[in-house]
Amino acid sequence: MSKFDRIQSGSAPSVWLRGGRLLVAVKVVGVMWLVVLPRWAQEPAMRAALRTHTDRNINGSATYYTENPAALTAVRDLQQLQKEQPHLLWRP
């Protein structure tokens, strides 16, 4: 029986042990997000890459186009282009 099975089947370790595990997990997450990632974000190469996204209004973690401001700008530009040249994208 794996540890996942043990936890799910109810024959899990004591409350203290489980609480301790949660604390360890929280610490790992805390160190990662409050120390490692902020330091990495200050590295010059990473900083420049991040600035590119900010300058171009790109949301790198958008799950749908409406969450990406750059998509709305692109659509507006294309609508303008289609007004100026109606046949451009419709006739070869």
Next chain:
Amino acid sequence: MSSDAPVENPTADRPSLWTSMRRHEDWWAIWIGGLALLIIVGSVMWNTPPEGKPPVSALKDYLAKPGKWSQSPIDAYKAKDGSFVWKGILGVGVLSGLLFAIGQAGMGKSPIRFLKGFVVIFLMALLTYLLSEQEIIKYYNLEYPLWGLLVGLLVNLTVGVPGFLQPALLTEFYIKTGLVLLGVEVLLPNLIALGIPGICVSWVVTPVVLITTFIFGQKVLKMESAALNMVISADMSVCGVSAAIATGAACRAKKEEISLAIALSLAFTVGMMVVQPYIIRLTGMNEVVAGAWLGGTIDSTGAVAAAGTLVGKAAEQTAITIKMIQNILIGAVAFGVATYWVSRVEPGREGVRPDPWEIWYRFPKFVLGFLLASLVFSFLAGSGEAGNALVTATTAVSKDLRAWFFCMAFVCIGMEIDFTELRRNLQGGKPMVLYVCGQTLNLALSLFMAWLMFGVVFKSASDELMKKAYAEHKTPAAVVSPK
């Protein structure tokens, strides 16, 4: 959402449509999603904008989510003007809690018991947003569903899920209601943004890849779960997480199947958004063709934009637009999958051919709410400037609410995940093989279609797009990627 849900006996007494509309979760997702939309549209119409300014929802400051942060998570709670967004987060919590409590009461369950658990689920979703909004996490396209799963899993695997949370673990309800809200963002007029070439790359290649991958999974790999096969095929060929959620709900996939498909998609996306721009630069590919290729193949919407920036301005704009057109495909995909499932897959297990009433009875009704929202708001968006402005102001608020619902759903999935089921799905590595084979076909077909459309048939349009992209940026876009 379980595909093992007991299939009703066709001869048994069934609740009337009216009873079903008052009691069934699918219908309540429509009522709640519809009510939320009515409130938002009302808040836009009621709020008179200053002269010459576009309309804005009066609720904009009261429905928000944490923003991007770099050094301190406290920055996530600051708006651009330096004010705190606490009232926006509190507003989402109160509105969501009330809406779902009404739904619970309507379905004959205790709204009080629901609200007790909901407060914790909402706080966990807030923590999820904090993790996902760190700027490096955002840069690498590690979207909130992944962190929602992680936060839920942390509780699940350490202290376990307390009993009082159970009434608020409404994964399917949150997803279905979120999908009704997503319908507002599926705007059909945007389909023609890139004319014929855009339609060919997004709406011809994508369905071909989706159907071929599904058939490959069923006939060649002989995947045990048709639902898992469909969810992987859809998220790989259409648009990652949002397609996995929509098709997973439409074909009643298990939570573990949706999670597995999303994890696979995110893992490959991170690789593809780095490797594909390198291949493009190495081969000296035309930027517009390259953009169309990126937009047609990289699963995730955010990653497409990120990969486009590594190639150039024209590639970035083309990639974003192609992906947007693909995004709109999820309405048709969700409807097609739901219809196929209730008319062919589920009856196939019983060996009976269903009549139209049987198909209607089994059909996931929230999909109708999703489609109706899409059609109404598409009509409004295409009806002129006033309608378009109303749609823009509505989606500016509804997208945040929808994202909160999905985020809470993934927190619940993390807490409910069944590892035995997850291991069973992973056996033999078939999901991975399916993804790799499907994506290989996608890469080849999309490249061919992008080249044919933007490099041959519409070459002059491609040149014009290139010229326009660099009209304001005289030098090619700086290629900046972290070492």
